[in-house]
Amino acid sequence: MATHQGVDFQGIVISRNDYKERDMLVKILTDKFGIKTFFVRGARKRGFKLASAILPFSHGVYFGNINDQGLSFINGTRELEQYQQIYADIKLNSYASYILGLAGAAFGNDEPLPKVWFDKFATAIGLINEELDPAIITNIIEIQLLERFGVKPFLESCVICGSTQGPFDFSESYGGILCQQHWYLDIHRMHLDQRTIYYLRLFSVVDLKQLHSIKVKPETKQHLRHTIDTLYSDEVGVYIKAKKFIDQMGSWDQLLKKDGDR
Ligand SMILES: [Zn+2]
Known part of the structure; x- marks a missing residue:
């Protein structure tokens, strides 16, 4: 299984699911690797440092380790933004989710x-x-x-x-x-x-x-x-x-x- 260590990629968060007690699985559309699922340890803990990076529709540059198969990992982000209107409007939200x-x-x-x-x-x-x-x-x-x-x-x-x-x-x-x-x-x-x-x-x-x-x-x-x-x-x-x-x-x-x- 090939791993890409410490790579940068553009991403848009598609969805996320709770995993075990404190973690999450986050699905992200990436520019270089297609759709990947990330294991985010501690994502459900209060004050988690990457909390805003894994909100639905967050987008920006992510970096981390990508596995060709199975789960990948996020280490950090930059130029992170939210789609504010989509986040606030259920109609826009459903069209964006559909896309x-x-x-x-x-x-x-x-x-x-x-x-x-x-x-x-x-x-x-x-x-x-x-x-x-x-x-x-x-x-x-x-x-x-x-x-x-x-x-x-x-x-x-x-x-x-x-x-x-x-x-x-x-x-x-x-x-x-x-x-x-x-x-x-x-x-x-x-x-x-x-x-x-x-x-x-x-x-x-x-x-x-x-x-x-x-x-x-x-x-x-x-x-x-x-x-x-x-x-x-x-x-x-x-x-x-x-x-x-x-x-x-x-x-x-x-x-x-x-x-x-x-
Ligand atoms: Zn004709």
């Missing part, structure tokens, strides 16, 4: 993840903390992660003829968009409106680092949520615990809206 859950499902424990993906996850969570629409940031991560789950929908042009002229519709059986001439090929196509198609295409290529503001109509957001849920349940088959709460929030919004309509 970190997806990271776990996509890359697994002890598997190094490409730097580009660490940056994407970190940027997404940073943007949610800055209160850019968390539903949209999450959609972007979900769409871009499809490739990692072995489902990369072809969204550049019509799958059949390569036309870039809309209107388009999305076909699960063809794994991408069809131009109107080719809609007849799939009667079970998703029948999406053009605005939803536009955002699906945009989200597949957008660079989160370049994203400074985004406004999507509530109706389109619902369509995006529904479309991505369909793709995830039909083709990815991954379900993250934090998603349940996001779905519940969605149905509360619906209820409130119905009440408002009366």
Whole structure:
């Protein structure tokens, strides 16, 4: 078993669990080693010196000893920060947890993840903390992660003829968009409106680092949520615990809206 002694790495705390009487197991998304579980001795004692380093969503530079398999160890941190808004807001919190859950499902424990993906996850969570629409940031991560789950929908042009002229519709059986001439090929196509198609295409290529503001109509957001849920349940088959709460929030919004309509 290889050990990396005294190494520095960027990390974001995903979750933690009590372990025995005084200790904790802390799961951290790292830039160099993927998702690692750290054994933190004495973490539950009062006045523990690394207490703030192992709070959920703490992030910064950590140093310690990393084992390729099994538990790793933190010796210290620097430039440690908290995502204050995420910490304080249960809604932002559940979106951020969901994104970190997806990271776990996509890359697994002890598997190094490409730097580009660490940056994407970190940027997404940073943007949610800055209160850019968390539903949209999450959609972007979900769409871009499809490739990692072995489902990369072809969204550049019509799958059949390569036309870039809309209107388009999305076909699960063809794994991408069809131009109107080719809609007849799939009667079970998703029948999406053009605005939803536009955002699906945009989200597949957008660079989160370049994203400074985004406004999507509530109706389109619902369509995006529904479309991505369909793709995830039909083709990815991954379900993250934090998603349940996001779905519940969605149905509360619906209820409130119905009440408002009366
Ligand atoms: Zn076509």
